[in-house]
Amino acid sequence: MNKTALVTGATSGIGQATAQILAKNNYKIILCGRREDRLIALEKELSEFTEVHTLSFDVRDKKAVFESINSLPEAFATIDVLINNAGNAHGLDPIQTGDLDDWDAMIDINVKGLLYVSKAIIPQMIERKSGHIINIGSIAGKEVYPNGNVYCASKHAVDALNQAMRMDLNPFGIRVGAIHPGAVETEFSEVRFKGDTDRVVNVYKGFEPLRPEDIADIIHFVVSRPYHVNIADLIVFPTAQAAATILKRDI
Ligand code: NDP
Ligand code: 8X3
Numbered sequence: 001m002n003k004t005a006l007v008t009g010a011t012s013g014i015g016q017a018t019a020q021i022l023a024k025n026n027y028k029i030i031l032c033g034r035r036e037d038r039l040i041a042l043e044k045e046l047s048e049f050t051e052v053h054t055l056s057f058d059v060r061d062k063k064a065v066f067e068s069i070n071s072l073p074e075a076f077a078t079i080d081v082l083i084n085n086a087g088n089a090h091g092l093d094p095i096q097t098g099d100l101d102d103w104d105a106m107i108d109i110n111v112k113g114l115l116y117v118s119k120a121i122i123p124q125m126i127e128r129k130s131g132h133i134i135n136i137g138s139i140a141g142k143e144v145y146p147n148g149n150v151y152c153a154s155k156h157a158v159d160a161l162n163q164a165m166r167m168d169l170n171p172f173g174i175r176v177g178a179i180h181p182g183a184v185e186t187e188f189s190e191v192r193f194k195g196d197t198d199r200v201v202n203v204y205k206g207f208e209p210l211r212p213e214d215i216a217d218i219i220h221f222v223v224s225r226p227y228h229v230n231i232a233d234l235i236v237f238p239t240a241q242a243a244a245t246i247l248k249r250d251i
Helices: 013-024 036-046 062-070 100-128 149-172 188-192 197-203 212-223
Strands: 004-007 028-033 052-056 081-084 132-136 175-181 233-236 241-243
Touching: 004 013, 013 028, 013 036, 013 081, 013 212, 028 036, 036 052, 052 062, 062 100, 081 100, 100 132, 100 149, 132 149, 132 212, 149 175, 175 212, 188 197, 212 233
Parallel strands: 004 028, 004 081, 028 052, 081 132, 132 175, 175 233
Antiparallel strands: none
16 A cells, blocks of 8 residues: 655645655655645646645644645545645844744744644554654754844754654654755745845855755655664755855855
């Protein structure tokens, strides 16, 4: 029987690439995100390989999260793998001038959204005494950098929750692990800089960033290990990066 994976943030970047590789490796896929046109297009693309279901909801909306996940048809209702990926940075400002709406977005999406989705799925994993949760953190969850303040705090929270979930779910045989990427070229910087193209281009200038497929490959590796192997915590940089703010740029 094929395993079922639910991927949040599947409309773009790391989540989309993860859905693609898992679909090609026979996982049934539940694609989640807010942009329905993209969900429909990806469902069409991946249906060539596997069974696909889409759920359009905002992870900030507690009611929508639970209603959506509880609405899954029987063929998709048993979730073996949860990829908690939805998230973004909003802004890159000093703490004294940070925008309150940006702060709310990062804490509500990256932390509370991850908690709501997990809370909606964990009970069935506990009941079956099996399941695998992958939390997408960030190097920003391991280090703090200037102007990263609230994004870094939100990803430090993901790091803490990853460890906490692994402890609390240990009695039930549920695997929990996190992947913490450095710079990956996705729509991440477009969102962070609100479409300011000059700033976006500068982020990835003069070095070869990770591609979303690089992280997706690793996620596939992690979820395809034998049951007795749990990859608990992984930092992944592009070769040009040595720490959050140390990047070898050839410019
Ligand atoms: P993208 O912007 O390309 O993708 C973000 C995804 O999150 C989209 O599919 C988006 O879907 C979804 N999302 C955002 N807000 C919400 C919301 N409120 N409700 C539901 N879904 C939402 O960025 P990445 O692929 O880079 O980001 C994926 C994860 O990787 C994030 O957690 C990010 O913090 C992390 N990360 C990224 C790094 C990078 O350098 N790119 C490095 C380290 C970590 P939609 O808008 O359709 O809802
Ligand atoms: C994304 C990587 O360094 O911009 O999480 O925080 S960074």
